[in-house]
Amino acid sequence: MAYSEKVVEHYNNPRNVGSFKKEEEGIGTGLVGAPECGDVMKLQIKVDDESGIIKDARFKTFGCGSAIASSSLATEWVKGKTVDQALQIRNTDIVKELSLPPVKIHCSVLAEDAIKSAISDWKAKHPVEVAAKAAR
């Protein structure tokens, strides 16, 4: 199976690899997938409390090259977006950008899930900010 150029590029030079310390402020963590399924993604966001903008992101992925590329791309895309904007990212956008074949669509689905999971974790930890934002 041939990989698209973009998948290979992300695999060779993954963006934003690593982890934020849990005790840092404004962190939301998503951990999705399962080792038995051959895919686990951890995606973290660092959110500015005032603006709700995602200032930084990190990921680590256990999975095939397409899974690594999907999560690497996801960290690039969420940066600079507000949490609500980031929630609009669809797996189909990732499929298109990376030219993923049908058998690899589940990788993009997992990346979308990772974004959502990180954001809901952040929201759960920051009820005050979320409420304030809703009131505005």
Added chain:
Amino acid sequence: MATLNQPIYMDNQATTPVDPRVLDAMLPYFGERFGNAASRNHQFGWDAEEGVTKARKQVAALINASPKEIVFTSGATESDNLALKGVAEMYSQKGDHIITCVTEHKAVIDSAKHLEKQGIRITFLPVEKNGRVDLDDLKRAITDKTILISIMTANNEVGVVQDIREIGRIAREHGVLFHTDAVQAVGKIPFDVQEMNVDIASISAHKMYGPKGVGAIYVRRRNPRVLLSPIMDGGGHERGMRSGTLNVPGIVGFGKAAELAMNELEEESARLFRLRERLRTGLEANLDELYINGDMEHRVPGNLNISFAYVEGESLLMGIDDIAVSSGSACTSASLEPSYVLKALGVGEDLAHTSIRFGLGRFNTDEEVDYVVDKVTHTVLRLRELSPLYEMVKEGIDLSTVNWTAD
């Protein structure tokens, strides 16, 4: 250091390159010796028949059979089909039960399942953690309706060698025919149909440096005399068991490959064992959390199957794209299911996803092994840096306690 030819081929359980000496033997049979071996009344036919006769002797000698007991086929898939279906039909008066095992090649498993639909009872024996069949399980499974035991000699994924001699003895004791898919063993380890009481055996040319598209089935002629119903109808070639014009160049190449394997077996298996151990100890010196799949003692010398925990197999293959190996990861197959063989050995699906099969062969060198050790080490370390699982384990988290979001 000599320059390495890249990509490096280390997938010799999938197929082997044709030995140049084999190719030389075949070439005349594509040219002036093009005749049909069944043409009994002219020189062209006689030339072809002479090539086939010699090859039959060469293949027979390798397994200590008589040339008359060798039936040429298109390959081991056909041989496996012929063994199971041929016995089931020929011996239907005697019984309706076949014993095989869960780690067999799909050619055996799917032939058995095909027969099951036609009313044959099939027992799929489990294997132990080391990949071997428990002989007490085998004895218990035999009934007075059992007509065939089919257990492979060496497994294609993990290289585990069954106790064929003992299985042959048990089969003989109970008056049950014994078939073995010996594709991964013949030419690699000593294989003797007399000593091992084998009644039927499947062999393939392209796993022993011969050409693709040709194989054989050994069918015992005396004590007991075994007969197989053909699965193809036609001109009654090969003692009526396998109709179809013989693939003369392929058969000649198969014969030459068998002769080379026989002459070089001892030296080659020692060399492959040494290379395999160089690979294993090299990787184990550099990396932690490696898990070897399958028994290390009862194993063909050229096979190493390792799980690199926390690194998914396909991503590892992608990082070592100048090395040809294969993975038990689901992602490398169309099915999205990890290897059924590893599953049968009790390897968890998490580790099955991280498994790589290295298949060393005649043309691999020390330099290639050293290159592979370095490249795999480097790639595994890089991917573990990227692996959330490796990070969690290093933080002391027990992965089995994590509430994964698997669907």
